[in-house]
Amino acid sequence: MTTATPPVSAPGRTSGRERGGVPGRLPWPLVIPALIGLAFLVLPLAGLLVRAPWSTLPQRLAEPQVLQALRLSLVTATVATAVCLLLGVPLAWLLARTAFPGRRLIRALVTVPLVLPPVVGGVALLLVLGRRGLIGSWLEAAFGLSLPFTTAGVVVAEAFVAMPFLVISVEGALRAADARFEEAAATLGASRWTVFRRVTLPMIAPGVAAGAVLCWARALGEFGATITFAGNFPGTTQTMPLAVYLALETEPEAAVVLSLVLLSVSVVILAGLRERWVSRI
Amino acid sequence: MNRPVQDRPPHGGLHARLVVERPAFRLDVELEVAAGEVVALLGPNGAGKTTVLRALAGLTGLTGGSITLDGRPLHTLPTEHRRIGMVFQDYLLFPHLSALDNVAFGPRSDGASKAEARRTAGELLERVGLAEYAAVRPGRLSGGQAQRVALARALAVRPRLLLLDEPLAALDAHTRLEIRAQLRRHLADFDGATVLVTHDPLEAMVLADRLIVVEHGSVVQQGTSAEVARRPRTDYVARLVGLNLHRGHGDGAHVKVGELLLSASDHVEGPAFVAFAPAAVALYRSRPDGSPRNLWRARIDGIERHGDNVRVHLDGPITASADVTPAAVADLDLSPGQEIWAAVKATETHAYPA
């Protein structure tokens, strides 16, 4: 024990990440299914890589439509994630921290977009926010706002489909977090909002981050609800998945290229973010 | 530590009647704690001690009753407006904040600027001897250090009421002694009312001016440490303070417990308690003669080590424990099931009204 560094962690307080010990033999009932699972997830990607028309790749990438769709995808997925965070975190808080009648039902309803086929979700969005929709007709009459066929519509469709991922993972984090810390903060004079901001949110940050990543990834790959609700027009509503789908109709090779672009960009971004979080937390 | 009671400011301190009803549990407790006084709530697990603290803090709603602190009603305020300092059993230091920011949390919530709050926090950390740990996260503090940070954090809101829930329970035996001494000093410096919950009688006696014993949601006994230690009123308290306790009927110099008539040093009429220390019980193989004492025939129920001595559990007209030296056990050749004579001097037998 050195005298230069006074803080000495108490026994039993080491975090899980620092778990040491002698590495034992890995149990094969876990390792074999794990490897099969990994192969199952990765092999289709390998299929894309093998089939990719590498020689024409650069010129395909240089097509303005590709970059346009990619940029639109990244922007809309990011904005959709921001919308989900803004609305989803409070919703998760409400579900985890307050008691109100019908909470179980609400929790089940939150997962509806997960179960609903995205195309049906898109139609449902049209029925509510479309030109003749319940809210959409009013929006158009009152503000001249129309969501379908606009970039904002893409964000709406993506947020609709992706939000459950965020809500579920944040709610799980909230339930796992010790609510007594919030009580301790209250005894120190913190209002509920301060408690949320300064205690709850920092403590569930990893859960929120994980939820946001899932949410973003889901938004990035969104196809059905987007094309149904927002339509498909290059530059305004044609995201990468839509471009991929249409390319598949005539030029399967181009579709492979587009898919690879989408995949590699998302992998790079997610791996980069993860690197940051791990070093920060 | 023991402040004169007349120092109490008018209406100062805590006055509370707490009623909390839950399925299969009812808490109904009255508390009076003067400013500057430390009161320990003592009781077995599940007695409702922690519920008392939570009710005072506003973390558990009252079914009935009221709380007044320094003349102001408290029970109508939500927790964050009660201005109380609370030290939780496992401290609940915010893991994502440094020791300094943990302590600064209260002043910050009270509207102080960041610099101001940190200055206050720095002073408090210095007072508890942890100035050089300001930047350390709770995960890297030892149990004793964490306890002191928790105390500093609670004091940082400049509370008029300090609540401590088993403040030393999470510490190992060695650290506990040291932290207890420090805690005692800090409590002596604190001019508000303090309510301390513990199940350790020694902790209660060392830290508190007055004890309140809670069992099954009600107060069963209260008084100074000395009063409670000398005159237990329930089996639980008797066990805590290590006395044999019996309930009987007094008729002046004697108290009748079951079939046994015990003489006591005190004069008592009507329902009465009789208490005597295990060490005051002497054991004999054959009936002793001599000075006036309470004497009865007992059967040995069990024998166990008790510190440096041996505790002998006795059955008979009354159940009692006797502490004897290991040498005496050998001399008397004691073994379970054996019939012997037990004696307690009248001068060591205390009787008081029930």
Add this chain to the structure above:
Amino acid sequence: MSRDLSRWTAALALTLAAVSGCGSGGNAATSTPAPAAGGNARELTVFAAASLTGAFTELGEAFEAAHPGVSVKFNFGSSATLAQQIIQGAPADVFAAASPATMKTVTDASLAAAPTVFARNRLRIAVPADNPAGVDELEDLADPEVKVALCAAQVPCGAAAVKALEAAGLKVTPVTLEQDVKATLTKVELGEVDAALVYATDVLASGGEVKGIDFPEADKAINDYPVAALAKAPAGPQAQRFVDLILSQQGKDVLTEAGFQTP
């Protein structure tokens, strides 16, 4: 969803065919011929463009009635996707495409010979039943106030729309380029757009929700539907019999009723 499912069943059927093929290969003298070689297969698999769903289902039932013991299975979908599946080895007997171009990818792969055009589909302007924008000719679609949905140029109805608009010398900026004709029609049905260019058959199939308007330039963009029995048809001669039914007068009647033009 159903496309995935049919792909699975196709893969499964392929596996089964391979297994049974191996079995009979070693036992060539038996009197029961393997399905691939026989003329009395129990099952006929037809891959057809989605726009043929109604007409072909009816013709399938007629075929089953005429050939007791044979069951006709359909895989309806986008022509391009179906063509891809056939090229990847899906065990189809008959392929009916919504455009000669997609059929060509299959004939180029030497998987079918001599496709025959059996139907033609003509574009119409589809407007919501109440026609809110007051559209009554193709020129109205060029009005920037009118919201128009077209099929994406990559799919046959989109290619046809481009041709028709070019023929009319009109520049139309749609709000969306839908992935298939049904999706385009849905936008009209829900009133999200004021007009769309879809096939006459789709207008007919939508019932009263959508009104169809003919326009002369549609003649320049007629969509030919070719059909072919596939070279590797597991059902063998049965495949050609189904093609014959489609080309027969009975087939023409059913297709006409569904809104197609027949040669």
